Amino acid sequence: MRHSGRVAIEVRGLTKTFVTGRRRARRTIEAVRDISFSVEPGERVAYIGPNGAGKSTSIKVLTGILHATSGEVQVLGLVPWRDRRRLTRRIGTLFGQRSQLWFELTPLQSFRLLAAIHRIERAEAQARVAELAELLDAGDLFDQPIRSLSLGQRMRCELAACMLHRPEILFLDEPTIGLDLLAKQLFRDLLVRLNHERGTTIFLTSHDVADVEHVARRVVIVNHGSIIYDDAVATLRRTLLATKLIEVGLSSAVDIPALDGVTVLEHTATAARLAVDTARRSVRDVLDVLLDTWPVADISVVDPPLEDVIAEIYGAPR
Amino acid sequence: MPPWVGVAVRTGARRVLAEPSALLMQVFFYLLVTGAVTSLWRVAVEANGGTVAGYDARALTWYLALSEGAYLAVHSRIIEEIGDDVAGGTVASEMLRPAPVVGVRLATELGKALPRLAVNCGAGVLLCLLTVGAPPSTAGLLLAVPAMLLAGACNLAAMHGVAALTFWLRDARTSWFLYQKLIFIFGGMLLPLQVLPPWLHDVAVRLPFMTMTYVPARLASGHVEPELLLVQLGWLAVLAAFATSAFAGGERRLQAVGG
Amino acid sequence: MASAACKRWVVDVRAIAATSRGAFAESVANPKAFWAQVAAMMINDLGWMAFWVLFFDEVGEVRGWDGERALLLLAVFATSAGLVLGLFTNARHIGRMAADGELDAALALPVPPLTYLLVRRISPVNLGDVLFGIVLFAVSGRPDAGRVGIFVVGVAASAGLLLGFLVVTGSLGFFVGHGETGDLGFNAILLLANYPADFFGGPTKLVLYTVIPAAFVTAVPATLIDEFDWAQAALLLAASATFLVAAWATFTLGLRRYSSGSVWTQA
Numbered sequence: 013m014r015h016s017g018r019v020a021i022e023v024r025g026l027t028k029t030f031v032t033g034r035r036r037a038r039r040t041i042e043a044v045r046d047i048s049f050s051v052e053p054g055e056r057v058a059y060i061g062p063n064g065a066g067k068s069t070s071i072k073v074l075t076g077i078l079h080a081t082s083g084e085v086q087v088l089g090l091v092p093w094r095d096r097r098r099l100t101r102r103i104g105t106l107f108g109q110r111s112q113l114w115f116e117l118t119p120l121q122s123f124r125l126l127a128a129i130h131r132i133e134r135a136e137a138q139a140r141v142a143e144l145a146e147l148l149d150a151g152d153l154f155d156q157p158i159r160s161l162s163l164g165q166r167m168r169c170e171l172a173a174c175m176l177h178r179p180e181i182l183f184l185d186e187p188t189i190g191l192d193l194l195a196k197q198l199f200r201d202l203l204v205r206l207n208h209e210r211g212t213t214i215f216l217t218s219h220d221v222a223d224v225e226h227v228a229r230r231v232v233i234v235n236h237g238s239i240i241y242d243d244a245v246a247t248l249r250r251t252l253l254a255t256k257l258i259e260v261g262l263s264s265a266v267d268i269p270a271l272d273g274v275t276v277l278e279h280t281a282t283a284a285r286l287a288v289d290t291a292r293r294s295v296r297d298v299l300d301v302l303l304d305t306w307p308v309a310d311i312s313v314v315d316p317p318l319e320d321v322i323a324e325i326y327g328a329p330r
Numbered sequence: 331m332p333p334w335v336g337v338a339v340r341t342g343a344r345r346v347l348a349e350p351s352a353l354l355m356q357v358f359f360y361l362l363v364t365g366a367v368t369s370l371w372r373v374a375v376e377a378n379g380g381t382v383a384g385y386d387a388r389a390l391t392w393y394l395a396l397s398e399g400a401y402l403a404v405h406s407r408i409i410e411e412i413g414d415d416v417a418g419g420t421v422a423s424e425m426l427r428p429a430p431v432v433g434v435r436l437a438t439e440l441g442k443a444l445p446r447l448a449v450n451c452g453a454g455v456l457l458c459l460l461t462v463g464a465p466p467s468t469a470g471l472l473l474a475v476p477a478m479l480l481a482g483a484c485n486l487a488a489m490h491g492v493a494a495l496t497f498w499l500r501d502a503r504t505s506w507f508l509y510q511k512l513i514f515i516f517g518g519m520l521l522p523l524q525v526l527p528p529w530l531h532d533v534a535v536r537l538p539f540m541t542m543t544y545v546p547a548r549l550a551s552g553h554v555e556p557e558l559l560l561v562q563l564g565w566l567a568v569l570a571a572f573a574t575s576a577f578a579g580g581e582r583r584l585q586a587v588g589g
Numbered sequence: 590m591a592s593a594a595c596k597r598w599v600v601d602v603r604a605i606a607a608t609s610r611g612a613f614a615e616s617v618a619n620p621k622a623f624w625a626q627v628a629a630m631m632i633n634d635l636g637w638m639a640f641w642v643l644f645f646d647e648v649g650e651v652r653g654w655d656g657e658r659a660l661l662l663l664a665v666f667a668t669s670a671g672l673v674l675g676l677f678t679n680a681r682h683i684g685r686m687a688a689d690g691e692l693d694a695a696l697a698l699p700v701p702p703l704t705y706l707l708v709r710r711i712s713p714v715n716l717g718d719v720l721f722g723i724v725l726f727a728v729s730g731r732p733d734a735g736r737v738g739i740f741v742v743g744v745a746a747s748a749g750l751l752l753g754f755l756v757v758t759g760s761l762g763f764f765v766g767h768g769e770t771g772d773l774g775f776n777a778i779l780l781l782a783n784y785p786a787d788f789f790g791g792p793t794k795l796v797l798y799t800v801i802p803a804a805f806v807t808a809v810p811a812t813l814i815d816e817f818d819w820a821q822a823a824l825l826l827a828a829s830a831t832f833l834v835a836a837w838a839t840f841t842l843g844l845r846r847y848s849s850g851s852v853w854t855q856a
Binding site for chain 2: 625626628629630632633635636639640643644646647648649650651652769773776777780781783784788789790793
């Protein structure tokens with residue numbers, strides 16, 4: 013692995029604006045506003061935010077797809093949009109909704125094509141494919157046409173495709189979108205494994221908080237185009253991910269007693285919404301109390317929406 | 331007439347009117363095509379001493395303006411779209427509704443064609459007035475208006491019938507190309523039927539394609555032959571029946587074979 | 590310096606060749622539809638052939654054009670358009686792809702983006718046109734060594750011009766913010782190329798030789814086969830080269846304004 017010892021990603025004052033609309037309705041949208049951060053080689057960073065926060069725009073600037081409007085960006089010492097072709101030899105990209113694989117062909121055929129594009133010799137490419145098959149537990153998938161694979165299986169093949177040329181950094185944009193729970197967990201484990209065994213820097217955008225919890229060691233939160241939080245995941249977990257929401261459907265109206273560690277967010281005759289501070293009280297406890305004493309028709313436990321988490325971070329109004 | 335017909339027609343029309351830029355684009359192409367084709371023929375007529383197959387430059391221009399207008403107003407990708415809908419299962423879900431599938435589709439497509447027909451008519455009339463002057467016969471032009479409507483209806487009915495073939499063939503493209511070319515030649519769209527050699531002309535007047543472009547064009551070019559409208563009505567009945575039974579057959583096949 | 594550039598060019602060629610092989614493999618992956626579609630295109634072309642035969646039968650020679658030359662025009666058109674739309678299928682879709690953010694996959698690879706995109710997809714349907722055009726020329730074009738030579742070079746120049754034009758109009762989409770310019774250009778030139786440019790009046794004719802160079806796509810090469818003229822031939826080649834260069838320039842400049850589907854740019 014070529015680590016020159018310098019910073020893997022360096023962003024200073026990045027701004028990206030789009031001009032949209034026609035003629036009189038022309039508007040300028042600031043998708044990304046004065047963003048600065050840096051990433052060391054070998055890190056696992058989650059770059060999260062709600063829809064429209066500027067995550068995809070940022071990652072597309074970092075990978076050279078978009079030109080920055082202003083600011084400085086260096087990835088592996090190169091300016092992404094200027095040295096795009098040199099950079100793409102050293103990074104891998106996996107965008108959740110854009111496939112790198114050829115739909116009618118088998119992954120293996122796609123790998124051969126990518127190997128030719130990345131100047132990897134035949135024998136070497138075969139060896140790498142075998143390695144990746146083992147690493148990603150996907151050997152039996154490579155021979156089937158992409159169209160016949162499930163989304164989860166396809167994503168594993170996509171991952172193999174973008175690792176074929178042994179990139180130093182892997183950029184992923186919403187990679188787990190559309191995957192079922194099991195497939196998501198599997199995918200996240202694979203990312204962590206890649207990072208451990210190959211030292212590949214992982215830079216991942218998502219609006220799924222669980223991606224943060226299971227993959228990243230560091231999290232950067234963006235909202236409205238600016239960074240509002242940049243710290244270790246451990247810290248975030250301690251302060252914010254401790255809340256769980258319980259949504260209850262009631263079969264008859266009931267008064268709600270005060271419960272320690274529980275805040276009532278909403279209460280009507282037919283439903284209630286509670287926030288549980290899991291640092292003070294376990295969800296299990298609260299459920300026990302509710303099911304014993306309330307006329308519960310329906311109950312579900314959910315993560316608080318990311319918007320709420322973000323709003324909480326700075327006590328900002330939503 | 332069952333109530334869903336009016337609703338479907340109005341829905342179709344509204345959908346087209348909601349996208350004025352698409353409508354404008356369609357008119358732009360209509361003018362481009364008609365301009366090109368009328369130019370072609372006018373030069374040819376000049377070189378031929380002023381008439382070709384009984385049409386002078388003025389008559390030919392009016393002819394082509396209406397034949398193109400009638401053709402382009404009927405959205406030409408319908409067959410492909412219906413093919414896609416069959417393959418994608420949309421038709422299967424339509425069969426769950428209480429109104430007949432073919433009837434609703436036909437009525438909606440006719441509704442969509444109405445604004446286009448009107449706009450093409452207007453643009454065509456303007457183009458002709460500016461290039462060759464008044465129509466050879468005002469009566470002919472007035473008769474051409476209902477003829478345009480009937481032309482659209484016949485075209486749509488036939489298209490749906492042909493499109494129903496995709497229940498069996500799974501590929502709409504070939505049928506669409508063939509269909510389009512049959513209208514080109516036997517529908518008298520790019521050349522008046524009188525240009526065809528006599529034996530081909532006799533075949534053409536017995537085929538339904540002439541109702542879709544030839545009739546309104548012929549009327550507008552100054553040949554007041556009101557019996558042509560009856561021919562259109564007759565064919566409309568036949569084509570509608572064809573479309574209905576083809577779709578019914580297709581529906582049966584869908585239920586047997588699966589979407 | 591020069592050898593590095595040379596080496597890079599060789600690598601590019603290999604990458605592009607691999608991409609072409611992939612595109613071909615993809616296109617034959619679905620054989621059932623292939624022959625049906627080829628048949629469809631040939632029917633389409635036969636229709637135009639019927640039109641020209643009937644037209645000139647009725648009308649005789651006009652402005653130097655007769656049935657035979659019209660069939661030459663059709664042969665050139667079918668072959669040239671078939672080559673461009675068949676082998677460089679994405680050419681007409683560049684505008685839409687830019688608007689929908691579909692260029693990302695190409696930009697993620699160390700390849701020259703325009704070339705990669707152009708060879709990335711092959712459309713078997715249009716290869717039926719190529720076959721038709723060649724057969725039509727063989728049958729009705731009175732082929733001899735000279736005429737065949739002019740046909741081949743003429744088609745190549747025509748195809749280059751058409752390709753360049755499609756990329757230019759598609760790339761304008763980067764600047765106006767929506768993908769419809771490509772469709773407009775595509776439809777306009779294919780429509781106008783059907784007709785011999787000599788049939789049109791002054792201002793229209795000027796357009797057909799410049800902004801929408803339909804005359805150079807069909808009428809000029811067809812005329813050259815019958816009546817070769819060095820000046821016209823040179824003009825044709827110049828037009829072709831101009832549009833190819835313009836294509837590369839417009840696309841490269843437009844790419845700077847690429848928004849990757851991040852923003853809904855339609856009204």
